[in-house]
Amino acid sequence: MSKELMNKKDIDRALTRMAHEILEKNKGIGKLCLVGIQRGGVYLAKRLATKIKLIEKKDIPVGSLDIAFYRDDLNIRKEQPVVRRTEVPFEVTDLKIILVDDVLFTGRSIRAAMDALMDLGRPAAIELSVLIDRGHRELPIKADYVGKNIPTALSETVEVQLKEEGFEDRVILKSPSNPTLLKGD
Amino acid sequence: MLNSKDLLGIKELSLEEINLILDTAAGFKDVIGRDIKKVPALRGKTAVNLFFEPSTRTRTSFELAAKRLSTDVINFSVPTSSVVKGESLIDTALTVQALGADFIIIRHASSGVPHLLAKNLRVSVINAGDGANEHPTQALLDAFTIKEKKNKIEGLEIAIVGDITHSRVAKSNIYCLTKLGARVRLIGPPTLIPREIKEMGVEVLHNMEDGLKGVDVLMMLRIQMERQGKGFFPSTEEYSKNWCLTLERLSLAKDDSIVMHPGPMNRGIEIVSEIADGPRSVILEQVTNGIAVRMAVMYLLAGVKR
Amino acid sequence: MRIFIRSGHIIDPSQGIDGIGDILIDNGKIKEIHIRSQEQTANIIEELQTDRIIDAKGLMVISGLVDMHVHLREPGFEYKETISTGTMAAIKGGFTTVCCMPNTFPVNDNASVTEFIKRKASQEGHCTVLPIGAITKGQKGEELAEIGTMRNEGCIAFSDDGNPVMNSLIMRRALEYSKAFNVPVISHCEDLTLSEGGMMNEGLMSVTLGLKGIPVEAEQIMIFRDILLSELTGGRLHIAHVSTEGSVNLIRSAKERGVIFTAETCPHYFSITEDAVKGYDTNAKVNPPLRTGRDIDAIKEGLRDGTIDVIVTDHAPHHRDEKLREFDMAPFGISGLETALSLSLRLVEEGILTMNQLVEKMSLNPARILQVNKGNLKIGSDADIVLLDQTREFKVETERFVSKGKNTPFQGWVLKGMPVLTICKGNIYE
Numbered sequence: 001m002s003k004e005l006m007n008k009k010d011i012d013r014a015l016t017r018m019a020h021e022i023l024e025k026n027k028g029i030g031k032l033c034l035v036g037i038q039r040g041g042v043y044l045a046k047r048l049a050t051k052i053k054l055i056e057k058k059d060i061p062v063g064s065l066d067i068a069f070y071r072d073d074l075n076i077r078k079e080q081p082v083v084r085r086t087e088v089p090f091e092v093t094d095l096k097i098i099l100v101d102d103v104l105f106t107g108r109s110i111r112a113a114m115d116a117l118m119d120l121g122r123p124a125a126i127e128l129s130v131l132i133d134r135g136h137r138e139l140p141i142k143a144d145y146v147g148k149n150i151p152t153a154l155s156e157t158v159e160v161q162l163k164e165e166g167f168e169d170r171v172i173l174k175s176p177s178n179p180t181l182l183k184g185d
Numbered sequence: 186m187l188n189s190k191d192l193l194g195i196k197e198l199s200l201e202e203i204n205l206i207l208d209t210a211a212g213f214k215d216v217i218g219r220d221i222k223k224v225p226a227l228r229g230k231t232a233v234n235l236f237f238e239p240s241t242r243t244r245t246s247f248e249l250a251a252k253r254l255s256t257d258v259i260n261f262s263v264p265t266s267s268v269v270k271g272e273s274l275i276d277t278a279l280t281v282q283a284l285g286a287d288f289i290i291i292r293h294a295s296s297g298v299p300h301l302l303a304k305n306l307r308v309s310v311i312n313a314g315d316g317a318n319e320h321p322t323q324a325l326l327d328a329f330t331i332k333e334k335k336n337k338i339e340g341l342e343i344a345i346v347g348d349i350t351h352s353r354v355a356k357s358n359i360y361c362l363t364k365l366g367a368r369v370r371l372i373g374p375p376t377l378i379p380r381e382i383k384e385m386g387v388e389v390l391h392n393m394e395d396g397l398k399g400v401d402v403l404m405m406l407r408i409q410m411e412r413q414g415k416g417f418f419p420s421t422e423e424y425s426k427n428w429c430l431t432l433e434r435l436s437l438a439k440d441d442s443i444v445m446h447p448g449p450m451n452r453g454i455e456i457v458s459e460i461a462d463g464p465r466s467v468i469l470e471q472v473t474n475g476i477a478v479r480m481a482v483m484y485l486l487a488g489v490k491r
Numbered sequence: 492m493r494i495f496i497r498s499g500h501i502i503d504p505s506q507g508i509d510g511i512g513d514i515l516i517d518n519g520k521i522k523e524i525h526i527r528s529q530e531q532t533a534n535i536i537e538e539l540q541t542d543r544i545i546d547a548k549g550l551m552v553i554s555g556l557v558d559m560h561v562h563l564r565e566p567g568f569e570y571k572e573t574i575s576t577g578t579m580a581a582i583k584g585g586f587t588t589v590c591c592m593p594n595t596f597p598v599n600d601n602a603s604v605t606e607f608i609k610r611k612a613s614q615e616g617h618c619t620v621l622p623i624g625a626i627t628k629g630q631k632g633e634e635l636a637e638i639g640t641m642r643n644e645g646c647i648a649f650s651d652d653g654n655p656v657m658n659s660l661i662m663r664r665a666l667e668y669s670k671a672f673n674v675p676v677i678s679h680c681e682d683l684t685l686s687e688g689g690m691m692n693e694g695l696m697s698v699t700l701g702l703k704g705i706p707v708e709a710e711q712i713m714i715f716r717d718i719l720l721s722e723l724t725g726g727r728l729h730i731a732h733v734s735t736e737g738s739v740n741l742i743r744s745a746k747e748r749g750v751i752f753t754a755e756t757c758p759h760y761f762s763i764t765e766d767a768v769k770g771y772d773t774n775a776k777v778n779p780p781l782r783t784g785r786d787i788d789a790i791k792e793g794l795r796d797g798t799i800d801v802i803v804t805d806h807a808p809h810h811r812d813e814k815l816r817e818f819d820m821a822p823f824g825i826s827g828l829e830t831a832l833s834l835s836l837r838l839v840e841e842g843i844l845t846m847n848q849l850v851e852k853m854s855l856n857p858a859r860i861l862q863v864n865k866g867n868l869k870i871g872s873d874a875d876i877v878l879l880d881q882t883r884e885f886k887v888e889t890e891r892f893v894s895k896g897k898n899t900p901f902q903g904w905v906l907k908g909m910p911v912l913t914i915c916k917g918n919i920y921e
């Protein structure tokens with residue numbers, strides 16, 4: 001069974017609110033940068049950057065981070081994770097990094113992302129911004145900016161579909177009994 | 186996903202696997218460009234360099250690649266090992282496996298040795314050069330370099346010049362580049378190009394001037410001094426006169442052509458210094474890319490379930 | 492001991508026999524042999540006082556095979572094979588006479604080594620062993636060995652097999668000198684300067700595998716030379732292990748011209764190609780090397796039209812450790828005694844040879860070349876007999892080989908037709 005949790009408008013409003021929250025908490029753009037975690041987080045980071053530019057009329061540096069090499073489950077997985085590009089074309093030392101990801105679940109990806117960031121330099125601070133927090137943390141990790149909190153069962157899956165990947169923007173919750181999306185549900 | 190626990194040759198790789206390795210290598214090139222050139226991906230694994238032929242550059246390249254993946258490395262150099270005491274190849278390899286190796290990187294003068302080990306061992310066997318058969322990681326790093334510089338491989342005119350018969354680098358490159366859709370031509374004396382190689386889908390020429398016209402990539406091979414006096418060519422002087430890459434000959438190739446060499450170079454014999462050190466040479470980039478490609482190979486092989 | 496073989500399909504080309512019949516053996520010799528006519532269903536020979544009756548219904552009954560090219564490895568290489576284990580493997584393969592090549596250690600280039608082999612064979616050999624002496628001292632190709640003395644001691648033929656006699660003058664002298672003793676000179680035809688360092692057939696496959704190749708011309712050049720020398724001298728040339736199309740053509744045209752000489756081939760040269768080397772399988776490393784499909788077709792045609800007279804095994808057993816190593820360091824050779832007959836029966840199945848012709852190639856012809864009274868079921872001849880089941884299928888499993896040598900590229904092959912009983916030197920082996 002599938003259920004649509006957020007549609008295009010919902011996502012857009014959430015991102016707008018998060019952009020404001022980031023700017024409010026940090027009192028502006030100074031010394032901030034966004035780093036999205038491949039792949040979903042990268043598109044979201046770029047969208048956040050666009051919104052921030054609209055508000056502050058200034059550019060905020062955006063980078064993308066691949067965490068494949070830092071995962072803690074390389075020995076258990078059936079296949080090696082696909083490797084994508086890490087492009088952080090700016091010095092991270094002394095900057096405050098807002099990590100951006102689409103779904104926060106166990107927290108292990110964020111742990112890997114932080115290790116990756118530490119190998120790039122010494123950030124002044126790291127904050128976390130996620131579109132969806134679905135609970136079930138296995139590590140002591142919390143998000144600073146959340147688009148939507150969704151309580152889920154472990155057997156369920158949360159999928160964020162974005163137009164950059166050829167979908168309609170939406171967030172779906174999938175349950176195991178019937179994993180296909182029913183239209184107009 | 187790679188299909189085998191070993192990397193024995195380009196012959197055994199599908200086009201998808203080659204592209205997977207090249208794409209993964211791009212990610213690793215980012216890593217080695219940073220200040221902290223290390224990732225924990227293969228932490229705790231052990232790689233053993235089992236080199237029966239002397240080689241500093243390839244061995245060091247593999248060693249660095251392994252270390253950048255946080256893998257432990259042991260170098261097993263044959264002249265100082267028990268092989269000199271008469272231990273058989275299989276015994277040596279089984280001992281290394283028993284010591285806890287996850288990867289055995291093997292270079293040997295006999296073709297087929299990596300295949301023999303792969304059949305008899307559980308660990309991943311990586312071919313670092315076997316006889317006149319293959320040197321797959323060299324071909325992969327060559328392909329990576331070409332792709333980086335030219336943005337594509339398909340349709341390129343690529344010339345490989347030198348002793349093809351004895352060159353495992355040439356063979357691996359022939360398999361790799363033809364699989365990737367390039368047009369390969371071989372240039373060299375008839376005694377150093379096997380008759381049957383045309384059946385691999387390559388063109389054969391013996392004249393440099395004819396052969397280099399319109400070429401996008403020039404790959405120069407090392408001429409081994411030992412081949413002199415065995416009936417292959419009368420002297421290195423004569424070889425050089427006919428097949429050395431000079432500025433004049435280079436001008437026959439395309440203006441944006443690149444010059445490659447697997448190293449080590451015999452300056453003045455197969456390539457002149459002005460070109461080796463010149464703007465069209467990507468020889469040093471090949472070395473850098475070699476580490477990224479070898480990291481990619483080890484990373485992907487580690488993911489193959491036994 | 493009297494043995495009675497009943498109702499078998501007896502084939503003896505030496506007497507033109509081909510039909511259902513019975514054989515009586517007495518004291519190791521063939522006492523009586525009768526072929527039944529159409530109406531006779533029962534045996535003619537009396538079954539009186541026989542010690543053993545063998546029911547050969549549905550089986551072929553032929554003379555024990557004669558293998559004129561075998562490496563028994565003793566003296567000197569007993570870890571690979573001994574006269575005892577090698578002759579046991581021969582019996583299992585249906586061979587009751589074998590000729591062992593002299594590349595032992597020491598080389599059989601003098602009478603005392605010949606005497607040793609003969610003695611060992613009579614004590615421990617399960618079948619008849621006829622030694623082949625070396626042509627040159629140490630098989631080095633420089634000086635003639637004492638051919639006459641060795642002949643007296645029991646050498647049945649001479650060969651430097653393993654090596655060619657590269658020096659044409661020495662080969663000429665060998666062919667001339669051998670005439671005095673009326674012995675065949677078996678030539679391993681290989682131009683070492685062309686084959687140097689080679690380990691498989693030269694061609695696209697050798698280039699692809701990165702292994703140095705042996706061009707077919709290395710064999711053909713020497714065959715041509717030896718044919719001309721045999722024409723010049725009148726010596727009795729026998730060409731060993733023919734493997735290529737060009738070789739068959741050279742032999743055929745020389746024979747058509749009237750030159751008198753003989754030639755042999757081995758089952759691997761008509762059963763398997765160089766593809767078997769893929770994956771660097773050292774069990775497929777043999778000299779001359781496995782060739783191509785075209786060569787296989789030519790060898791079959793050469794057998795069919797009589798260009799090639801004999802099928803031998805060139806049985807070359809090696810220790811497992813020697814083959815479990817780098818391809819270029821592994822020794823050449825296939826352990827062939829236990830698969831030869833079954834592989835050769837495929838030629839009958841394919842219609843290349845009749846059963847009669849196969850028996851000729853594997854027992855009568857070699858016996859004639861060696862001038863020994865073998866390969867026939869005539870009354871008074873030694874009772875060397877093999878019973879063959881043409882329909883029985885089996886899988887080649889080297890763990891079940893009797894030979895110490897398990898090196899064969901035919902491992903796992905399913906073959907049809909095998910010897911099921913061998914009688915030799917008065918013993919019955921089942």
